[in-house]
Every structure is written in C-alpha cells, then in structure tokens.
Amino acid sequence: MRDELEKPIGDVRLAEGLRLEDDWFAVRALDPGTLAIGEPAYHQCNWSYLISDADESLLWDTGSGRRPIAPLVARHGARDVTAFPSHLHFDHLGGIHDFGPVMLADLPIVRALEKDGAVTPTDEMFLGAYEDLSIPTFEVGQWVSPGTVLHVGSRRLEVIHTPGHSPDSVSLWEADRLRFYAADFVYRGELYAQTPGASLQAYCDTLTVLLQRLPQEVQIVCAHGRAEHGVHDMPQLDYGDLETLLRAVDTLLDMPAHTGEHQVNDRMALLYSEASFRS
C-alpha cells in the first residue's frame, strides 16, 4: 500500500521558493504569517495552510497523516494553534489527533455527527476505505457557522459554505489579503465530483455565489496540487478558472445524467458520475 501512496522524496522536484522540511513537507511562506505546507510525495499532493498573527494560528486542514504535521506547525506557528479541517474526507484529517479540540463548520450534516462534544464522520463522509484508514473520533471545541468572520490575531477570515465536491465543505475568504482558501472545492488537477455527496448543481450554485462575492484579483490557494512539467508548486487558481468551471458545469447540467470526465481547461478536469446529476 505504501508504495502506491507515496513516492521517494528524492524523486520529487520542488519549484523555486519551496523548502523541504522533515524530509516530507514542502513549505512556502506566502507572506508574513501565512505558510503553505505541501506533501508532494503523497499521491494526492495535499496542501494545508498555517495562518498566523500575534499569538494565534489557524491550521487549515491537518494533512494526509502520512507524516505528522504537528512538529512543523509547532516550529512555525504561534503558541495557540487551532486546527480547522475544511471537510471530513480522510486526507484532510490526517493529523487531527495531534491537535486539541478543533474548529468545525456548523452545518446540519456535520452537527448530526456530534456526540458528547466529539465528531465521528460516517464512512461516506470520510472515505478512508480508499486507503484502509479507520474513522477517527475527535473533539470539537468551536462550531463556526458559514458567514462567521474568524479572528486570527488581527487577521479576519470569513467562513463560506462551498458544497459541490462534498456537502460539508467550507472555504475561507481573507478580503484583506485578497486570498481565498478553496480547499477541495477547486484545485489543480482532477476535481472529484464523482464521490458520495458530490453535486454538479451545488458546484453551479457555489460558483455563482463566489463569482459575485470574490474580486477579479483574488488569489485562490488550493488543497491539492500536482507536478506540472515535473515540478511541484503550491497550487493556485484565479477568478477566470471559476468562470470557466461554471461554464463547464452549466454545459454538463444541460445533458442527461451520465458518468464521465470533462476537461475544463489546462489546469482542471472534472470527474463526475450519474449520481452527481441527482444530488
């Protein structure tokens, strides 16, 4: 299993400006207080983000769990670190047990999982069977509703519900730095709209809202990347990619339900199933 999920770190080429840490993580400072943390040797090439100011840090996703992310976060983050998984898929909860009670989106579908202050995702929301992982139970310290503006020191980040890839997905919008932390809603590579709970109509509705809310200059940072021309970099998209994706989703929604893959542009493809036309 390990061989399929990882490649030797020595075979990974990093873009200029990325630094290898702990022989696993590719790290890049976006600006003072924001660290992108990639896992380019992991087959899904996850990227988590450490958002810090003053004595506070927010860890946006806790990594694949193939290596512990907590020591890196302890080196770079503030004393007070809160982890916030963007959604409950296994590859975003990897290091969750190394952090205290986490922050989680206050959505009915997620709240329904709570028992005695802890959450246990369902099989369909976790999807860990893909990698033989057992479902974690973890404590939730703060429930944040969509629309909430989080304060990390003097930084402000709005929680936006972004269903499409999964019904429990949220993203963060930091207007002061013109940055949108998209998580799995959009990223470079094959977008998964074929997994349980994924919905093309939800993609359409979320994209419509985002295109109204976000400015054209927005920097979109994503939770998955890939090697491009053999080199790994922090995955970014822009406003035009959202417009192109909306046109692609609209085209698909005009067709009868079917399973397939649609090349959106040179940065994204969309995987979908018959079920994603229904939900």
Ligand SMILES: [Zn+2]
């Ligand atoms: Zn996901």
